[in-house]
Amino acid sequence: MSVQSEMPAIKPVKKKLDLQRPLDELVELYAEIPARQFRYCPGCGLGMAQSAIMRAFHRAGVDITKVATAGGSGCYSVMGHYFKSNHIHGSHGRGCAYAMGMKLARPELTVVTLQGDGDLLAIGGNHFIHAARRNIDITVICFNNYNFGDTGGQFAPTTPLGSKTDTSTLGMPEPAFDACKLAIGAGASFVARSTVAHPAHLTKMIADAIEWKGFAFVEVMQHCHVLWGRRNGMPEAMDMMRFYKDNSVLNTSSVPEDERFDIPIYSEDEKNVKFVLGVLNKEQKPEYTEEYAKLRAKAMAKVTGKAKS
Amino acid sequence: MAKIKRSFTVEISEARCRSCAVCWEICEPKVLGWKPPLNKAIIKDIEACTGCRLCEWLCPDWAIVVKPAALEPGGTRAEELSEAAS
Ligand SMILES: Cc1ncc(C[n+]2csc(CCOP(=O)(O)OP(=O)(O)O)c2C)c(N)n1
Numbered sequence: 001m002s003v004q005s006e007m008p009a010i011k012p013v014k015k016k017l018d019l020q021r022p023l024d025e026l027v028e029l030y031a032e033i034p035a036r037q038f039r040y041c042p043g044c045g046l047g048m049a050q051s052a053i054m055r056a057f058h059r060a061g062v063d064i065t066k067v068a069t070a071g072g073s074g075c076y077s078v079m080g081h082y083f084k085s086n087h088i089h090g091s092h093g094r095g096c097a098y099a100m101g102m103k104l105a106r107p108e109l110t111v112v113t114l115q116g117d118g119d120l121l122a123i124g125g126n127h128f129i130h131a132a133r134r135n136i137d138i139t140v141i142c143f144n145n146y147n148f149g150d151t152g153g154q155f156a157p158t159t160p161l162g163s164k165t166d167t168s169t170l171g172m173p174e175p176a177f178d179a180c181k182l183a184i185g186a187g188a189s190f191v192a193r194s195t196v197a198h199p200a201h202l203t204k205m206i207a208d209a210i211e212w213k214g215f216a217f218v219e220v221m222q223h224c225h226v227l228w229g230r231r232n233g234m235p236e237a238m239d240m241m242r243f244y245k246d247n248s249v250l251n252t253s254s255v256p257e258d259e260r261f262d263i264p265i266y267s268e269d270e271k272n273v274k275f276v277l278g279v280l281n282k283e284q285k286p287e288y289t290e291e292y293a294k295l296r297a298k299a300m301a302k303v304t305g306k307a308k309s
Numbered sequence: 310m311a312k313i314k315r316s317f318t319v320e321i322s323e324a325r326c327r328s329c330a331v332c333w334e335i336c337e338p339k340v341l342g343w344k345p346p347l348n349k350a351i352i353k354d355i356e357a358c359t360g361c362r363l364c365e366w367l368c369p370d371w372a373i374v375v376k377p378a379a380l381e382p383g384g385t386r387a388e389e390l391s392e393a394a395s
């Protein structure tokens with residue numbers, strides 16, 4: 001491998017939120033979808049999230065041939081295959097490890113991981129917090145559906161306290177992770193949350209995360225009405241969409257009017273707030289591949305200096 | 310100036326649709342409906358469509374495409390798109 005003396009490639013110029021591009025044109029540019037349906041259950045939020053991710057690629061102006069995606073096992077794991085990006089469908093929970101490797105080897109690539117909540121926060125928790133700590137320029141997208149969908153709906157670290165799953169039929173006795181707080185605590189420089197019921201906002205959050213230089217984390221609240229919803233009184237996709245719509249607020253009133261997408265602003269006396277959406281953390285920090293390139297240059301200078309003397 | 314009513318075309322792929330009910334429940338002007346026995350999505354009242362694209366964005370199986378209908382014969386797609394975006 002040659003020594004990377006140059007800085008990583010500059011990210012593309014920011015464009016206006018292009019939400020008006022019809023789906024078939026976007027598919028031609030970014031996706032490779034089967035002629036028939038996707039492999040998710042009918043109505044699953046993963047298909048909606050996938051749509052938002054495609055629009056976010058478009059908005060961020062990325063060259064899809066320069067995008068590398070990574071994921072592990074779960075219902076979401078087929079998603080990477082539906083994009084024209086280069087995808088690694090690896091082992092469970094290792095998305096961040098693959099992503100870090102790819103980014104270090106090829107800093108000019110846009111690296112995105114597509115991971116489930118069980119995948120990222122349970123078995124992959126260590127990879128996640130250490131990637132966040134290093135502030136490496138990757139985008140981690142977590143599909144939080146409150147359970148392990150692919151294996152039949154067992155509880156995950158995100159399952160809300162008291163809710164029913166396959167392995168907590170009398171109610172979940174453990175408190176849940178707040179994935180965004182975990183990411184902030186671990187050092188992620190960009191952290192955002194949105195839901196599939198707010199497609200324009202979700203697209204904006206993912207596009208901002210892709211454009212962000214440094215570790216970006218987006219928690220996508222994605223319904224699994226078939227397993228979690230059915231056991232918790234919301235058996236239809238629309239039941240869960242309404243649940244997200246009715247319980248979501250924006251974190252701050254400093255968001256410009258045209259970026260609020262009609263989501264109410266958080267206020268203290270809000271009773272039924274479950275989902276605080278928006279950019280929850282944003283701070284400039286040194287980026288890992290750049291720091292590593294400096295270190296490598298230093299090491300090379302030492303070696304070549306020694307060779308001369 | 311007279312207000313020009315924009316019109317849109319909505320295409321639904323029967324092969325892709327899996328009758329999840331999201332599109333016709335999310336569409337406020339009730340443009341969309343369903344057809345038994347398979348309950349696949351159909352268009353009921355295209356005139357009412359506001360072009361909000363919610364159905365297109367939220368269809369989990371990517372079965373719906375919304376496009377602005379040609380403003381007048383000869384109008385290019387690029388013109389239509391930039392108009393719709395503004
Ligand atoms: C090393 C390893 N352990 C366990 C499994 C079994 N497994 C497959 S998918 C999955 C859970 C996935 O849940 P999540 O990441 O939340 O994604 P979802 O299916 O809910 O989209 C598990 C435990 C596996 N494939 N590999």
Ligand code: SF4
Pocket residue numbers: 039040041043044045046075145149150223224225226227
């Ligand atoms: S099990 Fe749940 S998350 Fe998995 S595809 Fe079905 S609805 Fe979606």
Ligand code: SF4
Pocket residue numbers: 043321325326327328329330331332333349350367368369370371372373
């Ligand atoms: S949202 Fe899509 S899959 Fe669901 S009923 Fe409508 S067209 Fe069919």
Ligand code: SF4
Pocket residue numbers: 319335336337338339340341357358359360361362363364365375
């Ligand atoms: S674009 Fe909006 S108004 Fe038109 S059919 Fe779709 S949801 Fe209904």
